[in-house]
Amino acid sequence: MAHDHDHGDGHPHALLPPEPALRVRAIETLLVEKGLVDPAAIDAVIDTFSNRIGPQNGARVVARAWSDPAYLERLRADATVAIAELGFSGMQGEHMVVVENSEAVHNLVVCTLCSCYPWPVLGVPPVWYKSSEYRARAVRDPRGVLADFGVTLPAETKIRIWDSTAEIRYLVIPRRPAGTDGLSEDELAALVSRDSMIGTGFAISPGGA
Amino acid sequence: MDGVHDLGGLEGFGPVPVEADEPVFHHDWEGRMFATRLLMGFWRKWNIDAGRHSLERLPPADYLSMTYYEKWAASVVALSLAAGLITRDELVAGHPAAGAAKATPPVDADGFLSFLPKGRPSARDVNALPAFAVGDWVRTARHGHSGHTRLPRYLRDCEGEIVLHHGAHVFPDVAVTLTGEAPQHLYAVRFAARDLWGEDAEAGHSVTADLWESYLAPAR
Numbered sequence: 001m002a003h004d005h006d007h008g009d010g011h012p013h014a015l016l017p018p019e020p021a022l023r024v025r026a027i028e029t030l031l032v033e034k035g036l037v038d039p040a041a042i043d044a045v046i047d048t049f050s051n052r053i054g055p056q057n058g059a060r061v062v063a064r065a066w067s068d069p070a071y072l073e074r075l076r077a078d079a080t081v082a083i084a085e086l087g088f089s090g091m092q093g094e095h096m097v098v099v100e101n102s103e104a105v106h107n108l109v110v111c112t113l114c115s116c117y118p119w120p121v122l123g124v125p126p127v128w129y130k131s132s133e134y135r136a137r138a139v140r141d142p143r144g145v146l147a148d149f150g151v152t153l154p155a156e157t158k159i160r161i162w163d164s165t166a167e168i169r170y171l172v173i174p175r176r177p178a179g180t181d182g183l184s185e186d187e188l189a190a191l192v193s194r195d196s197m198i199g200t201g202f203a204i205s206p207g208g209a
Numbered sequence: 210m211d212g213v214h215d216l217g218g219l220e221g222f223g224p225v226p227v228e229a230d231e232p233v234f235h236h237d238w239e240g241r242m243f244a245t246r247l248l249m250g251f252w253r254k255w256n257i258d259a260g261r262h263s264l265e266r267l268p269p270a271d272y273l274s275m276t277y278y279e280k281w282a283a284s285v286v287a288l289s290l291a292a293g294l295i296t297r298d299e300l301v302a303g304h305p306a307a308g309a310a311k312a313t314p315p316v317d318a319d320g321f322l323s324f325l326p327k328g329r330p331s332a333r334d335v336n337a338l339p340a341f342a343v344g345d346w347v348r349t350a351r352h353g354h355s356g357h358t359r360l361p362r363y364l365r366d367c368e369g370e371i372v373l374h375h376g377a378h379v380f381p382d383v384a385v386t387l388t389g390e391a392p393q394h395l396y397a398v399r400f401a402a403r404d405l406w407g408e409d410a411e412a413g414h415s416v417t418a419d420l421w422e423s424y425l426a427p428a429r
Binding site: 010011012013015016020021023024025026027028029030031033034035036037038040041042043044045046048049050054089090091092093094095097110112113114115120123124126127128130131132133134135136137139140142143145148149158159160161162163164165166167168 | 219226237243257290295299325326328399413420
């Protein structure tokens with residue numbers, strides 16, 4: 001695979017229409033007509049990742065971890081199994097590890113080489129996660145990156161960056177906001193933002209702080 | 210390979226393009242391309258490593274200027290051509306060649322939905338004992354190679370501490386060639402940010418990456 005470059009004629013994508021929507025339609029048309037792709041399966045994939053798999057899943061995991069110390073222990077021992085308890089598993093989350101934020105340590109997840117991201121709990125990654133800007137800078141200037149998100153950490157907090165270079169997928173357990181003692185798991189889950197589970201945000205404080 | 214995909218630590222890209230209330234897909238065609246490339250993987254003519262490598266081998270200027278799903282489109286075209294699933298003539302014509310055989314039934318919605326919660330785990334049982342244990346200090350390889358590899362450039366020839374042992378996993382540098390899986394022990398290795406970036410980095414910050422055993426040697 002490493003040496004089959006398309007020398008001479010340029011990359012084959014240059015054979016297709018330059019406008020992305022037309023290019024994708026041309027590819028899809030050919031693949032469907034060749035019997036290689038089932039259009040109903042395309043719809044199923046889009047529906048799944050638009051409606052069923054997303055950060056609302058990870059928020060359930062975090063809310064349970066905040067509420068149930070025994071569940072948190074199971075997450076620490078084998079996150080893949082513990083997350084599957086809640087019905088979330090599989091593609092791009094086959095091997096899960098959770099990392100916990102504290103006053104002393106803040107975790108931040110990146111994939112410098114591509115776009116590795118824990119699909120079963122967070123869905124498909126946002127544009128910024130896949131951007132050159134984030135991938136280049138997160139490992140080198142984490143406070144600067146966090147500032148782009150409006151996030152400021154105390155000067156004494158140490159940042160622990162996780163570069164997802166293998167098939168291990170990392171989920172950040174953000175700090176539980178103050179003033180949430182009496183909240184139900186459902187109410188807690190509503191406070192868990194996508195970015196808080198990547199490390200570029202905090203969980204939302206009730207009352208909108 | 211020393212490609213532009215290996216972005217860790219590069220400077221000059223500017224602020225992160227954060228978008229409030231970002232949709233899952235910005236255009237219909239993005240979702241359709243996401244789905245199409247994902248479903249084409251079910252033919253098993255390539256694996257995740259070959260898929261990644263096809264993205265890495267996009268012309269550098271294209272890699273940096275294309276949007277994510279434009280890259281996926283270029284990748285699925287290159288992979289399908291290389292695998293013989295489509296031909297160049299068909300790509301230009303936009304339709305199957307006259308008399309071209311129709312593929313056996315592709316994965317359908319049920320097939321996709323039943324695969325999704327299982328995925329494709331990369332952990333493997335191996336007889337080899339791990340060479341390192343949590344707490345060991347290791348040095349990463351000085352040199353990479355021109356194929357697909359998962360040792361980022363910014364972590365070459367650096368010393369770090371093993372903080373997790375993940376067991377053995379399919380080795381991407383070999384799996385990309387579609388000739389075997391060659392599983393190896395995989396470790397999370399933690400590097401002090403100051404060792405990577407010098408005095409500009411804050412003391413106490415760290416970067417942890419998952420690295421295969423053959424990328425590592427005992428620390429000097």
